[in-house]
Amino acid sequence: MPYLTLAMRRREGRNLTRQRGRVPRERTATTELPRQDVLATAVIGGESILAELDGRDPDSLSLQSRQVLEQVPDAAVWARSFTRSSHISARTFRAQTAPCVLSVAVEGIALACAPDAEQRLVGLLAASIADCQELIPVAGYASHDRIQSPASR
Secondary structure (H helix, E strand, O other), X not given: OOHHHHHHHHHHHHHHHHHHHHOOHHHOOOOOHHHHHHHHXXXXXXXXXXXXXXXXXXXXXXXXXHHHHHHOXXXXXXXXXXXXXXXXXXXXXXXXXXXXXXXXXXXXXXXXXXXXXXXXXXXXXXXXXXHHHHHOOOOOOOHHHOOOOHHHO
């Protein structure tokens, strides 16, 4: 079973209690609680794989990941407890987890009650393309050919 699918199923029982009124809606972040759990699990799992590839302590987190997890403390606690008892290979992360993370993130942005959801989606796409362009050398590619979001034009 894919890593995040398992995470999504395990958190369902816990979130039923939250969704029955124990946590007011206004105290949640911009995505729904289940998405927060899944994305926090992905951040911790992805950092663990990067640490393994870089030869760092597997529990070390980048500054950006720590800042993200600080914004969703309940999801971070749950994700740490979930990832403590499981391991994912880099191959599985690339093939199964990363596409799932992208899907959950895009769906969360699209369904968010935010006036700038479309801009966020365009920004996410532009940033993802730029990341890929940095990681994958293409013959004849020049840095000025990068795709930019409409906001940065």
